[in-house]
Amino acid sequence: MAGIVGVNAIAQNTTTWQGRQCAVVLTYDDALNVDLDNAIPALDSLGLKATFYLSGYSGTLDTRLKDWRAAAANGHELANHTLFHPCTGSLPGRGFVTSDYDLDNYSVRKITDEIRMTNAFLKAMDGKTERTFAYPCGDTKIHDTAYIEWVKNDFVAARGTQPEMPAIDTIDLYNIGCYAINGQTGAELIALVKQAMEKHTLLVFLFHGVGGGHSLNVSLPAHSELLHFLKQNEKNIWIAPMLQVAEYIKQFQTGLK
Structure with a gap:
């Protein structure tokens, strides 16, 4: 029991997330043109990687398959929606x-x-077999019926x-919370990151339109x-695609058992 308590304590300090204060995952939904025209160029200009x-x-x-393949080759995660x-x-x-397309049917x-x-x-797009999913x-x-039970082994x-910022030892890997963004200012987004840094938690952003498109x-x-802000604080914030962060969380939680 003492060992488990010790590991749980780690979940609340700065050594948890690859030696940084928190983890931030940037996610973008629905394969929009603005992902390719606005989001990815902005991310690439700073060397940040995200999940789409x-x-x-x-x-x-169909029309921009080459662009999506280029994004994957550059380290962004193409994930299942x-x-x-x-x-x-x-x-x-x-x-x-x-x-x-009604789930009731x-x-x-x-x-x-x-x-x-x-x-x-x-x-077929990126050649990869490990992936994450978004409901x-x-x-x-x-x-x-929770349908994820039939495809858990696929993800x-x-x-x-x-909306939640869970500590690493409390995260449900098959229902990870996030903050859906719609109209917030830059200051409001940064405030969420600062909160995650203070609490040493995971923070996932969910974007749709970026400069329009939704x-x-x-x-x-x-x-x-x-x-x-994320780039300027890379030494204190682990910014990575969902797959990479989830694999890390899974390894950590396995160590608690």
Whole structure:
């Protein structure tokens, strides 16, 4: 028991995250043109790596396949966001969900087939076999069934949408929380990072539009302010794609058992 207590104590100090105060993962959803036109050039200019959750229906995976492959070759993670981005249509504010892609009309077999087909497509893009997943709309269930149970072995981790900054020993690798960004200022984004640094936790950002391209949007100046703050504080903040951070968390948690 004493050994476990000692390891748990590490979860609250600055040695946990590769010798730094916290970990920050930048994630971008839906394979948008602005990912390629705005987000990736900004990241690359500072040498920062991020995770892009791609859905197969996105037109950019057809028209800009070369650009996505270049992003992967440059160290960004191409991750699974399903083929058709199905969400639960019966929830409030879900008027955009069509009946064909309503999780209420899905079976577990249908969603798992769709997820595995996306993995096959992504492997054809980047040649990789290890990957992470993000639940479309943060919906984790078909009716009362958590569908991740059928595809857990296909992924190192899965990102949810609940806002949280968990300590490394409390993270649920198959429902990692994040902060969905929509209209926050650069100062507000940096304040979240400072909070994670103080608490020695994981912080995951979820972006859609970056300088436009989606109704959920972060301005280019705010996005730039965040990235520059992260770069300026690299000695104290571990910034890496979700796959790399999740593998590290899994190894750490295994050591607690």
